[in-house]
Amino acid sequence: MAALIGFLIPLLAQAQQAPTYPVFENDKLPISLYKQRREAIESQLGASGAAILFTNPERNRTNDTDFRFRADSNFLYLTGFEEPDAVLVLAPGGIDIDGRRVREVLLVNESNPTSETWLGYRMGSQGVMSLLGVELALPNRRLGDVLEALGKTPGLKLARPLVPPDPSGLVATMSNSVNEWRKGLASNDLNVNSALAKMRVIKSPEEIVLLRKAAEASVMGHLEAMRSVQPGMREYEIQALVEYVFARNGCESVAYNSIVGSGPNSTILHYEADRRLMEKGDIVCMDVAGEYHGYAADVTRSFPVSGKFSPEQKAIYEIVLAAQDAGIAACKAGAPFSSAHVAAAKILGDGLLKLGVITDRNQLGRYFMHGTSHYVGLDVHDAHGDNTLREGAELTVEPGIYIKAGSPCDKKWWNIGVRIEDDILVTANGPVNLSAGAPRKVRDIEALMRQRGIGNIRLRK
Incomplete structure (x- = not known):
């Protein structure tokens, strides 16, 4: 014993x-x-x-x-x-x-x-x-x-x-x-x-795994939002939907307050009220993402409430998409941090000049008033510790055009706000889009929106 x-x-x-x-x-x-x-x-x-x-x-x-x-x-x-x-x-x-x-x-x-x-x-x-x-x-x-x-x-x-x-x-x-x-x-x-x-600019392989999980959860939220949105819904219904999807995919929190701006609200960069009734003919600028184990994603998509872009919405959207493509291509190791912004701004200026929305390139700032990129990591606007892009860095590429009602251009362009944003990992083999799973092309968005989403399921009383 x-x-x-x-x-x-x-x-x-x-x-x-x-x-x-x-x-x-x-x-x-x-x-x-x-x-x-x-x-x-x-x-x-x-x-x-x-x-x-x-x-x-x-x-x-x-x-x-x-x-x-x-x-x-x-x-x-x-x-x-x-x-x-x-x-x-x-x-x-x-x-x-x-x-x-x-x-x-x-x-x-x-x-x-x-x-x-x-x-x-x-x-x-x-x-x-x-x-x-x-x-x-x-x-x-x-x-x-x-x-x-x-x-x-x-x-x-x-x-x-x-x-x-x-x-x-x-x-x-x-x-x-x-x-x-x-x-x-x-x-x-x-x-x-x-x-x-x-130190925080360069992500370790282990950090990149978490950043991918945050981006993938965010993509899932965007997919369900595109499937679910329809005229007569409130912006907060889409907000609630995407945040549910983030949580269901393991995110402890949103990475920032969700932005679901429809119609005139699509032209407000950081619109957070999310209360408006969405109407047929509106475009939605939706900037929403989750945070997974402390690491943020930052993803924006813009799409029509009715499921089909109007000619004017499509024209603006295609300019922003081309600008984003140019910005992403510029995200190469060794390039200046500003490279994506310079490339994107040129496309935006050329496009708005061609449409007649502006008559001088110096007027671009009227409709594109923010930078194209910021680092992403433990903060959604992460520590900016390097002005040169390095392998292992992650940054956003997020050009946009925002035309408020009353702008000095044809009324047909009013209340169109479009931003497309993705999380780009700088690698030795070129840029990798971590949030590419959310469609960016017009035809892909419209095809996805013909499906029904979980937001269309009526709640039981």
Whole structure:
């Protein structure tokens, strides 16, 4: 019996120490990738350098209701940690904490039975070390102890702390403590935000897998919207449909507020109300996409509510499509980031001149007033860390033409807003369109719209 007890005691102790945090999915980024990223920043800080980064606080929506939490993207990029009120301390030369010499400390909210009952699971310090591979994790109430240890670093040079905009709650309290503590310290030459922006431009193979999943889920939403839309529907019905499809395909969130603009609303770049009753003859400019494990897609399609483009809608659409084709072709490794915009803008200008919508190329900005591209990644408008396209970068190509009622052109063009947007991966073999599954050609769109979609199924009462 004594031998059996002696055998069981270590197992029971191990069970008590094991993290209770549930892992529901196994396709997130490997913890080794996060470690490589932290080490890359540490190598740039130098042995006497240090960096302190904060994640986002929880944001209040109204009264006692908060928005669903989303971690700061730089913080997520370095740690994979998705809970609020956390601080990452990087000290390449090492600091002494609780008898250990460590180079990185992640301070987090601890889990307890009350928080789990009311708020759900927390990873806690033990879970962070075992599940995310961070060298040392501690309760965030011990930030002062970590700062005291860090302050003993000979010749310490601290990089400017990265604090999210408008910090509140515990994040504001902790960042204020850091600002007081660092007064008089020497500054590190490294701009951590710029260093991370440059790193984030180039996606690893593992990141590309997640970006593809976000794009594929987004494409599915666009397909169902094209099948389902019909006169008499509200814009919000299509919004609800696409967001359902994103979630059903594993997206935790939309990548940005869904834009479903019909008729006059198609000419508003970031129209988010999505309340109008759609009518026969309207064109819809639909900019909607999902976020999968933190990685965004950004996809736009424009199509007629009635299922068939009018001659005027088709003429504008074909110009935008040609411009997008030219922009995508320009997305080659080594090319300037602006290449897609230059190529697309030329086609747009030529097309509107030919139609008589403008009489001078300088008037193009009246109907095309935004850039053609931005990087995509952990943010839909991702960190812009390079003005040269590199293999492994992902960017959008999204030309558009927006002709509002009252514009100085023939009335037949009024209330036509067309944007076509895809997510383009720069590779050694040329650009790859990750969202190509959503049709772009007029004949393909009209053919798809002759099908019925899940949005046409009447709900039971």
